[in-house]
Structures are given as C-alpha cells and as structure tokens.
Amino acid sequence: FFFFNDTATTEIYTEQIVGSVRCVQETGYQRRVHGDHQNKSRKKLKKMTARLRHTRKLRGHVSMGHGRVGKHRKHPSGRGNAGGLTHHRNLMDRFHPGYFGKVGMRHFHLAKNPHFCPSINIDRVWSLVTEATRKKYQEGKGEGKAPVIDVGKAGYFKVLGLSLIHI
Secondary structure, eight states: OOOSSHHHHHHHHHHHHSOOOOOOEEEEEEEEEEOOTTOOOEEEEEEEEGGGGGHHTTTTTTTTOOSSSSSOOSSSOOTTTTTTTTHHHHHHHHSSTTTOOOSSSOOTTTTOGOOOEEEGGGGGGGGOOOOOHHHHHHHOSSTOOOOOOTTTTTTOOOOOOOSOOOO
16 A cells, blocks of 8 residues: 555555555454364454445446346356366366376275384484483493394384494
C-alpha cells in the first residue's frame, strides 16, 4: 500500500490497487485448525462489509456478471477429480502423467517381516557399548579376550564390513 500525509490520496491509490478501501472490518479471532489440530495459534478473522460488496453494484442486472450463455452453474465440470479419463484427460496427461493405471506384478500376501534386516557398519559397532567398556578393551585390560558385542540386542541384524574398526 501507499501511504501519504493526505488521507484522500492514500485512499485513491489504494482503491486502484485493491478495490474498495473500506471493505474489510475486523470481527474477532478464529482458531486455526488447518493441518495440525493441535495448533493453538489464532488468526484475526476479517469480514467484508455488505454495503461495499461487488454484488451491490450488480443488483438489477440479469446475469449478475456471469453471462447469459455460459451461466454461473454449481459444478459445471464435475466435483473434485471428476473427468480425469474423459473431459479432463488433457490436463491429467499434461500435469499428472501416470496417475491412472497399474505398474508391475501382483504379489499376493506380501509379508515384509522376512526381509526386515537393519544393518550397522563395523566402524559404528563401538557406539553400542558403554564408554567404560570401550576404554577397558582399549587399555588392554580384557585379559587378551576379544570383546563380545551383541548387536541383536541393540536392534541390528547384520554387520557390514565397509570400513576398519577403530577402538
């Protein structure tokens, strides 16, 4: 918006950009529930004054600005995603390619449990034990025994040997 010292000048420039200057009045607060239902932030609710609506100027005109031939109907092209295979096919093919149809083979009774296998790299195995245990074996107080680290207890099923062990 433009702000000048003269109120009338400000209203003229604002009306050219926005439309009506005195078309909005603040009515109160509305609680925002868009997306996150726990969102407690409040948004100022604005309501347009009825006497300045564009509808007031169109009263008495037969079609209210929506034309005689095309007419302002409720849902002229269908509700929602209707017509994706017929009258909206062009749009669906251009902007949403691959929306319709199937890909690949069917796998009946797909069980994902047999393929569940979280893995850990060998250089991160020492992060599974406490600092005291690591220092004990680092200083050589393990009486010549190799440390036994249960990776299954930590939730890993496979140890990958992609690097070296650093004690």
